[in-house]
Amino acid sequence: MVVALQRLPDSLTPLTVPKLRRLLFAQIPSDLADWLDFVALSALVAFQWQLGPVAVASLTLALALPYVVLAPAVGVLVDRADQRTLLIASNVIRAISTAAFVLAPNLVVLLVCVVIKSSADALFTPAKQAAIPLLATHDRLLSANSLSHVINQLTKIVGPALGGILTVFLDLQQIFLVNACLSLIAALILLGLPSGLRPDRMGAVRGKFGQEFIDGLVHIRRRPILATSILAMALGYFLIFLYDGLIALLVKEIGFSSALLGASVASAGAGGVIGALLLGQFFGQRDPFQLMIASGLVGGLLIAFMGHVGRGDIVIPAAAFCLLLFATGLASAGFFVPYRVVLQKETPLELLGRVAAVGEGLSAAAMMAAPPLGAGLAEIAGVAAPYLVSGYATACLAFVLLFVRRRVNNRNDLVPDD
Structure with missing residues (x-):
């Protein structure tokens, strides 16, 4: 074995x-x-x-x-x-x-x-x-x-x-x-995990809950790559959930049958799974922040392409539509998985819980706010509009991340704290 x-x-x-x-x-x-x-x-x-x-x-x-x-x-x-x-x-x-x-x-x-x-x-x-x-x-x-x-x-x-x-x-x-x-x-x-599974906090002073949480925020503020990644992830979740719940309406708008809906969702899910496996196999030594940038750019353009298909600007067959969703799933894995690595590499182990919780909280808030806005946008401008807005905004976000990446001092270039 x-x-x-x-x-x-x-x-x-x-x-x-x-x-x-x-x-x-x-x-x-x-x-x-x-x-x-x-x-x-x-x-x-x-x-x-x-x-x-x-x-x-x-x-x-x-x-x-x-x-x-x-x-x-x-x-x-x-x-x-x-x-x-x-x-x-x-x-x-x-x-x-x-x-x-x-x-x-x-x-x-x-x-x-x-x-x-x-x-x-x-x-x-x-x-x-x-x-x-x-x-x-x-x-x-x-x-x-x-x-x-x-x-x-x-x-x-x-x-x-x-x-x-x-x-x-x-x-x-x-x-x-x-x-x-x-x-x-x-x-x-x-139960089989080792007991005492915690970082070494020797030298760390335990304070009040509020002060310890603020310490986590201070660390985020001092690490430009980390702060940018957390904000980018929250914005990424917001942009995804702007259109995510509208896939059934998009399929209907394009003129495909309801039978394609299940295949579409499965294609996107399969893309996410395969994308994560490919990352672990071939990109283990790559800069995770650069992976986020590349995946954000490609994924954003693919989402915008879906919007153009929904608006009727481009006509594709059902099989190509499923392939498009599969590719979108691949790109999403390249954004979400490296984000976790950025958190873990940019944060000392004794602060990781606080930093991860900040990211989870902001992402959850974004996921709660996006669906009603996406539904309102679809009602006003059509079902394709949230896909177009989200896609091009995600691509723009990738360019912003690229700018930040080039401005960051080399000594903070994804080097973990000692």
Whole structure:
């Protein structure tokens, strides 16, 4: 078994490190638990309880809000505590809150349970990001983050689909219990991580929560590449979610049948998975910030191209449309995965939780703000408009990143703090 693992391609070499392998294996049921009950929750609110759009919107808000509100506290907690404890605790809390969905008598109680579950999710993500550089060697950070991204993307595809299938065979309450078991399985796998999984904070003075969070902000301000990457990621998420929910309308606008919708979404997801694997295999030694720039430029132009197709400026067959979405997924991986590496290389381990939480909070806020603006833009200027605006704005963002990259002093050129 060990010999077989040692012969893996570069993109899979994180699996040769036993403790890192355990973390990645635990991410599979943990990430799957994020998405498996999404369909079931929507079905419970919309079909079983017969509630309207406001209830469904409040469910989405309950899922996203903890990432924004809890970012300061989560960041400090991750930097103070043992990552193993946090990773296990977040999955146990998620299991309990998910099981509580079964007992929720009304929307208010359900939303409280959803907020608790999402709060556990908001804790798991930065704790996982802080644990990866503690378990991976410095030269394997890109492949480790790439593999983590692959798992996340696959579960994002499989989870809702599996949830939809299970609604045919199981009651909604049974699906919630299955999902709770997945979180418990992740917690059990994580028990095998070493205790005391935290950075060496010798010489660091523990202050008040607020002051420690401000220390993280000060570090971000002092590192131009880091600050630019965090802002670029938040803007990137905003621009993606400006059009992301409109794919069904775009397919309809172009004149394709509804049967192409599933193939389109699958193509984009497959592109993200393949893109992450290619990054880990061939780009492990490249400057991650430059990868973000190149991917942002290519991805932005591809998104704008989709907008021109939607507006009727360009006519392409269905197969080419799916290929276009696949290429867009490839480019997105080249933006999101290197961002994690920039965070880990530009931030001392004892500050990584706070810095990662700031990024997660800003990205979550952007994701919450973008969809209504994208819908309003589509209503006013047509479905293609959000794609055109997002695509060309993303390409412009890449040029701004290139300008910043050239202005940064060489001594801060992605060199980690000692």
